[in-house]
Amino acid sequence: MFAYLIASGISTGALYAMVAIGLVLVYRSTGHINFSHGELFMFGGFIAYTCFVILGMPYFVSLVVAVIGGFALGVLCDRTVYRPLIKAPALTMVLATVGFSFLIKGVARFFWGAREGGDYVAFPAAVDPSPIPVGGIMVFPQQLLVLGGAFFFVVVFTIFFRRTRWGKMMQATAENATAAYLSGIRVERVYTMTWGTGACIASAAAVLMAPLTLLSPDVGFNLLLRAFAATVLGGLGSMPGAIIGGFLVGIIESLAGGYIHTGLQEVSAFIIIIVVLVFRPAGLFGIRRLRET
Amino acid sequence: MLRLFSRRNVMAAGVVFFALLPFFANPYVLFIGNLALMYILLSVGLNMLLGYAGQLAFAHAALFGVGAYTTGLLKLELGLHYGLALVAGVGLATVTGLAVALPALRLRGLYLALATVAFAQATLWVFTHWNSVTYGGAGFRVPPLDFEPFTSRPDIGVYVLTFVIVLVSVPLGWNMLRSRVGRAWVAIRESEVAAESLGIDITRYKSIAYVVSAMYAGAAGGLFAGMLGIVTPESFDLFQVIVHFCMVIVGGLGSLWGGVLGAVGLVGLQEVLRAFRHLQEIAFGGLILFTVLVIPGGAVSLLKRYVPGWKEPLRRTEHDE
Amino acid sequence: MKRSPFAAGTAAAVLAAAWMHAVPASAETGVTDDTIKIGALGVLTGPNAKFGDTIYNGVEAVYKEANATGGIHGRMIEYVREDDRCQASEAVGAVKKLIHQHEVFMIHGGACSNASLAAKPEIVAADVPWVITASTASSLTDPVHPRIFTTMLAGWMESYAQVQYAIDLGMERIAIVAQHDNWGRSRYDPLIEAFKLHGIEPVADEEIAPDPTDGTPQALRLQAAQADAVILILFPKAAAVILRDAYKIGYKPFLIGGSTVGDVGVFANNVGIPGAADKLHAVSTIGYTADDPAMAEWKAKVEAAFPNDTFNIYHMFGIASGQFVVEALKRAGRDLTRESVSQAMNDLSVETDPYAGPITCTPTDHQCHNNAAWFGLVDGVTKRVGVTAVTR
Numbered sequence A: 001m002f003a004y005l006i007a008s009g010i011s012t013g014a015l016y017a018m019v020a021i022g023l024v025l026v027y028r029s030t031g032h033i034n035f036s037h038g039e040l041f042m043f044g045g046f047i048a049y050t051c052f053v054i055l056g057m058p059y060f061v062s063l064v065v066a067v068i069g070g071f072a073l074g075v076l077c078d079r080t081v082y083r084p085l086i087k088a089p090a091l092t093m094v095l096a097t098v099g100f101s102f103l104i105k106g107v108a109r110f111f112w113g114a115r116e117g118g119d120y121v122a123f124p125a126a127v128d129p130s131p132i133p134v135g136g137i138m139v140f141p142q143q144l145l146v147l148g149g150a151f152f153f154v155v156v157f158t159i160f161f162r163r164t165r166w167g168k169m170m171q172a173t174a175e176n177a178t179a180a181y182l183s184g185i186r187v188e189r190v191y192t193m194t195w196g197t198g199a200c201i202a203s204a205a206a207v208l209m210a211p212l213t214l215l216s217p218d219v220g221f222n223l224l225l226r227a228f229a230a231t232v233l234g235g236l237g238s239m240p241g242a243i244i245g246g247f248l249v250g251i252i253e254s255l256a257g258g259y260i261h262t263g264l265q266e267v268s269a270f271i272i273i274i275v276v277l278v279f280r281p282a283g284l285f286g287i288r289r290l291r292e293t
Numbered sequence B: 001m002l003r004l005f006s007r008r009n010v011m012a013a014g015v016v017f018f019a020l021l022p023f024f025a026n027p028y029v030l031f032i033g034n035l036a037l038m039y040i041l042l043s044v045g046l047n048m049l050l051g052y053a054g055q056l057a058f059a060h061a062a063l064f065g066v067g068a069y070t071t072g073l074l075k076l077e078l079g080l081h082y083g084l085a086l087v088a089g090v091g092l093a094t095v096t097g098l099a100v101a102l103p104a105l106r107l108r109g110l111y112l113a114l115a116t117v118a119f120a121q122a123t124l125w126v127f128t129h130w131n132s133v134t135y136g137g138a139g140f141r142v143p144p145l146d147f148e149p150f151t152s153r154p155d156i157g158v159y160v161l162t163f164v165i166v167l168v169s170v171p172l173g174w175n176m177l178r179s180r181v182g183r184a185w186v187a188i189r190e191s192e193v194a195a196e197s198l199g200i201d202i203t204r205y206k207s208i209a210y211v212v213s214a215m216y217a218g219a220a221g222g223l224f225a226g227m228l229g230i231v232t233p234e235s236f237d238l239f240q241v242i243v244h245f246c247m248v249i250v251g252g253l254g255s256l257w258g259g260v261l262g263a264v265g266l267v268g269l270q271e272v273l274r275a276f277r278h279l280q281e282i283a284f285g286g287l288i289l290f291t292v293l294v295i296p297g298g299a300v301s302l303l304k305r306y307v308p309g310w311k312e313p314l315r316r317t318e319h320d321e
Numbered sequence C: 001m002k003r004s005p006f007a008a009g010t011a012a013a014v015l016a017a018a019w020m021h022a023v024p025a026s027a028e029t030g031v032t033d034d035t036i037k038i039g040a041l042g043v044l045t046g047p048n049a050k051f052g053d054t055i056y057n058g059v060e061a062v063y064k065e066a067n068a069t070g071g072i073h074g075r076m077i078e079y080v081r082e083d084d085r086c087q088a089s090e091a092v093g094a095v096k097k098l099i100h101q102h103e104v105f106m107i108h109g110g111a112c113s114n115a116s117l118a119a120k121p122e123i124v125a126a127d128v129p130w131v132i133t134a135s136t137a138s139s140l141t142d143p144v145h146p147r148i149f150t151t152m153l154a155g156w157m158e159s160y161a162q163v164q165y166a167i168d169l170g171m172e173r174i175a176i177v178a179q180h181d182n183w184g185r186s187r188y189d190p191l192i193e194a195f196k197l198h199g200i201e202p203v204a205d206e207e208i209a210p211d212p213t214d215g216t217p218q219a220l221r222l223q224a225a226q227a228d229a230v231i232l233i234l235f236p237k238a239a240a241v242i243l244r245d246a247y248k249i250g251y252k253p254f255l256i257g258g259s260t261v262g263d264v265g266v267f268a269n270n271v272g273i274p275g276a277a278d279k280l281h282a283v284s285t286i287g288y289t290a291d292d293p294a295m296a297e298w299k300a301k302v303e304a305a306f307p308n309d310t311f312n313i314y315h316m317f318g319i320a321s322g323q324f325v326v327e328a329l330k331r332a333g334r335d336l337t338r339e340s341v342s343q344a345m346n347d348l349s350v351e352t353d354p355y356a357g358p359i360t361c362t363p364t365d366h367q368c369h370n371n372a373a374w375f376g377l378v379d380g381v382t383k384r385v386g387v388t389a390v391t392r
Helices: A002-030 A037-054 A059-085 A090-113 A141-163 A165-175 A177-182 A187-212 A219-234 A239-260 A264-279 A287-292 B007-024 B027-052 B060-078 B082-104 B109-129 B154-178 B180-190 B192-197 B202-228 B238-251 B256-294 B299-306 C005-022 C053-068 C088-101 C113-126 C155-168 C182-197 C216-224 C236-248 C264-271 C293-305 C313-332 C338-346
Strands: A132-134 A137-139 C035-042 C076-083 C106-108 C130-132 C148-150 C174-178 C205-207 C229-233 C254-257 C280-284 C348-350 C359-361 C371-378 C381-389
Touching (some): A002 A141, A002 A219, A002 C216, A037 A059, A090 B109, A137 A141, A219 B109, B027 B154, B027 B202, B027 C088, B060 B082, B060 B109, B060 B202, B060 B238, B109 B238, B154 B180, B154 B202, B192 B202, B256 C076, C035 C053, C053 C076, C053 C313, C076 C088, C088 C106, C155 C174, C155 C182, C155 C229, C155 C280, C155 C371, C205 C216, C216 C236, C264 C381, C293 C313, C313 C338, C338 C348
Parallel strands (some): C106 C130
Antiparallel strands (some): A132 A137
16 A cells, blocks of 8 residues: 555656746746646646647647647746736736636636536546556556656756756846846846746646546646645755655655545645745755755 | 816715615615625725735635634524624634734745645635534525514615625724824835834734734625525635735725725626626636736726826835826 | 716617516516516536536527427527526525516526525525526425426435445445535535435545545555445546546446446546446436437537537436426416416426436425436446436
């Protein structure tokens, strides 16, 4: 039982981590939390659904299209919400992103909501749906795909940040936007890039998750709350913290559900957020940052 | 000529309109009027916390729910008089508000937002899961109200009660905002450091903001339970928070009268939106975005700019004019 | 700005004309010489719209057909819908609007139970006949109210039927997995009641979120409790997750689903893992699947009338309910009053196309539908495997 719980905790945790990465990416460089991030995730899933199910493209191609579509939506969010409000207080930005989230949720529901007679659509399995044995327990190949996907994206983004010019510019902007601007970085373009990148990882996560659950216009908010919990647990603004936090939230949910009561699976995330923020607002890995400020 | 539409006149006309409504409105219109009055209470309270004190807290719908549940349950279980139950509802909502404030005082900005979002969700979870007290997801019916010596129609009774409470508490709030308390809130909103250096006791005034706003939310909740005759958890979910926020934003953040206009306007809009069917979410999200982007000061900022007689103290400086 | 006398005069004339026009030819509200105005109250938007809007499309398809064949005693049915967004607060406004603004003759609709319960006092006070299409709370029609009828299975019926079915199959260790939102609660509580009536205890009682990403903890606990039958009180989203994860850990109990997964074939397809839904039987309000040849005619009619819709089970609820109301209106005769139509419904049995048995109202029972059909996969095809007439 323990092995199964840990395994499923890790695979859901990988999803949470991927959603959290985008959230932290935007937070680090702009200082704002994107409340529409869950809906960007959801929309990416539906873009892939359109390609994969309606247009009959291969799964991998659908994934790529969804990632590109997610990027475009992130850029749209930057242009319509973030850029015009760049100097507005946090409150205004929160409300604007909430408004944006309703807008895309409504659009998703309009196009895909009533397709199959319910408010959800089925996303067929991308790989063989039958479970296979791994290390003594059975797992779905799709779960391995989720894990592999998460690993792939983490590695790609680490390389992106450490090695590429754009990545370094994003790092610099996150550290100090004014200094970055003065040293010739086009900060606004970096912001656009950041919103786009954050959304495209979320899209990828949605495409990986969709075959394991059914896809509905309302999935975004739940994932957003899990991602909040992950970022808060890892220390708001810390990228490795968000990834570890994501896995931890997944595992905690799974263990609490399995060993204590299944009702706890649903509320673990809220409890984590409240407890961490009240007793240790810097998060588990936030010691260094706390000292800095 | 335009002085005719000054704030004083418009508000006076509003009072007269709402006072006369029971005499000519059919029950449907009366109900909508009652809803608008209740939302005025909610919006005024939320505006104090959000617009004046600048605390980005999402706990309001939960407190609204605490008020509704307490009032409804006391009426149902103990057969308490509605007035008393309402007072108790306000009381428990206030205490809950204070309980939220204590940890919330340590948090600022987005941390506060996240913590209160989680609090709102956790409260909703309690409403649906604490069966022995809250009757779980199905909610419960509030026994019919009785305003017998005054009127035989309960809907008119609740309406008049709501009207009287609004008539008393909105001017009270207005006075509070123009007093030392209101000025302290605005100082805290603009800069906590500066406020502290002016000798403002931040903890104290922030707590007052939470408590006062919770009182308004609790009163609104108790009236809500009375006018609907049923209390169910989904009336207090995060979508409702957004509706409440939208009222304050569309009307004018940091403007009490803006909040009042926003509440009335949005209730009207929701009725109009019934016709939109599948486009409701789009229209709603679009409205928030449009307001924030195009008229960041809300409707009231337009009035201030184009109509004489709408100026008020303590207005937000960033977006106005 | 002064209003010109001309404008005022015009306004007065228009008002007067409108007023004259508004006077109904018949004494009864909402009925004129050639129209009957019927209102629908329910959710038209958002995730639950299938319980409201989709069903009303089915109802309207029946009304359209009645109108096309000369109407009911020469009167055309006009069907107006008001959205309650599945919210009690909205429902009160919506029903007041139907009664006092639209001035409907009767109400035919009602989706989310909480919203309908909030609307009930208004409807009772206005003495308007009400036929409920989808709300499942039994307190809507029990105790009997002379004006209120339902053509939907009550929530408790499904739950009772599920327990009975498990026992009839000879299952001894019966477990529950439920979502505990308001929909789930309205079925979970009677389910526990039914267990008590049979003098047995569920061997496990697990909970899952309505929108979960993982059901492994639940599946493991059910397996650990060695349940041989699991009763599902779940929407398809959660049910799919549970089925998958149970299958993953190699746990294959008999699964007893509710009407949300009533079209077992469609649901098995959604789950997407061959074999995962083989041991699933689900209770359903309706007697046929949406692709049954018996439904082909209605499928064509609904899809012609509402080109954006794909014909599904929710349309079928509406069709059955619509056929019942049309028959009642016919029986009530040309002298249509709220009293006469209520009298007609009070003792009426109608065979409808989508249901497994007749819709039967009696003076002592306004829960007019109690024929639960069971569906399961037989050689990969959805088949009706039984019909239960549920009693308490």
